[in-house]
Amino acid sequence: MDVSDLRVALFTGNYNYVRDGANQALNRLVARLLSRGAAVRIYSPTVAKPAFPATGDLIGVPAVPIPGRAEYRFPLGIGPRKRADMRRFAPNIVHVASPDILGHAALSVARRRNLPVVASVHTRFETYPRYYGLAFLEPVVEALLRRFYRRCDAIFAPSESMAQVLREQRMSFDVGIWSRGVERDIFTPDRRDPAWRQSLGxxxxxxxxxFVGRLVMEKGLDVFSDAIDHVTARGVPHQVLIVGEGPAREWFAQRLPEAVFAGFQMGADLGRAVASMDMLFNPSVTETFGNVTLEAMAAGVPVVAARATGSENLVQDGVTGRLVRPGAIDRFADALTAYCTDEAARAAAGAAGRRVSERYGWDQVNDALIAAYLRVVRARAAGGRPPVRSRRPDRL
Incomplete structure (x- = not known):
C-alpha cells in the first residue's frame, strides 16, 4: 500500500471555527496528505464565520455551543446523512482527534465496519477539572479516556513526555509520536520590532x-499572575505583554492591571509579537506539546515553563530556558528574575533555543504520522485488531 491509496476520515470537535494549535496541526496534516495523493474527508462542527479557511473537504456535523464557553461547539454525533456520506467516501482508516460524542460515534462506526482507527491526543483533558474546583473528578475523566483510547488501534502523542504519561496511565498498547513543527519564516529573531513595542508602551x-495563548484558566493564568506579583515585589524592573483572547481576559486584566494586552495575533503579526518579547512564561500543565514554547524558541526567545508534558521535551533546563515544578511560584519568580536581570543569559538561552527549533519541520513530522497510518492499515489487513476491551476498563 502507498500513501496515494490512503482514504482518511478525520473526526474532530474543532477543525477551523476557533484557532488553536491542535486544529492548525490537523489542517497542516491534511494539506500534507493531499499533497502526497491521499484522499481525506473531515467531519467537524462548522460555523458561519470560522477563524480560518478549512484545508480539504469539511463536512459539518450537528453541534451546540458549550455552556460557559460558547465559542466552542459540542458535537452531537454523526447522524444518518453523515454516515451515508462516510459510506460513499469509503475510508480505509479513521482518525479521531477528540474523545467527545463525535469521536465515540466515529469509533463505533469504524469498529462495526472493521476499519482501523488511530487517535491523536491534543490536550490533557483529565487535568481540566482542577481549574474549576472539581479535582475529585480527575480519576473519573482518566478512566473514561482510557476506555475510549483502548478501542483504537494506535494513539499518538505530540511529545515523548506525553507519550510516557499515556503509557503510565495505561491508555493503549500502541503509543506513538506525532510531533509538531514550526514555521521558521514566521517565528524568527528577525521579526523583533522595537517600534511595535514602543507603540504599545x-x-x-x-x-x-x-504570555501567548487562549485566555482560559486551564492555561495557568493564576500561576502566571502570582509569579509576576512576586517579581514585582522584589523590585525587579519588567513589563508584561499578553498575546491572546479568551473568556478569562477580564479576570486576567483585573489581576494584572499594568500588563499590556495586545489581543489575538496570527501569522506575521504573531511572529512579531513573540520575537519582540524578552522571555516567554508558559506555566500551563495542560499542554501535550507546547506550540507556543517551540515558536518562542524559534524566535530566539528564552522560555520559562512548567516542568510538564510537552515543554519538558522542548526546553533544556539551564540551556534554552528554565523548567520549574508546576505551581512553584517562588521558583518561577526566581527564573524570571534571573532573565530580567541578565541580558547575556537571555541572549545565550535564546540562541540555544533557536538551534533546537531547527529540528522541527512540519513535513517531516507529518510524514512520520502518515507512515504510521500505513503501518496500522497493513496490520489490520494482516488480521491484527486492537485488544478486546475488558470488563475492567481501568486495568490492562
Missing part, C-alpha cells in the same frame, strides 16, 4: 515577560 530598556 513597552520600553526598550525594560525586559518584557510575555
Amino acid at each position: 513597552l520600553r526598550d530598556d525594560v525586559p518584557v515577560i510575555g
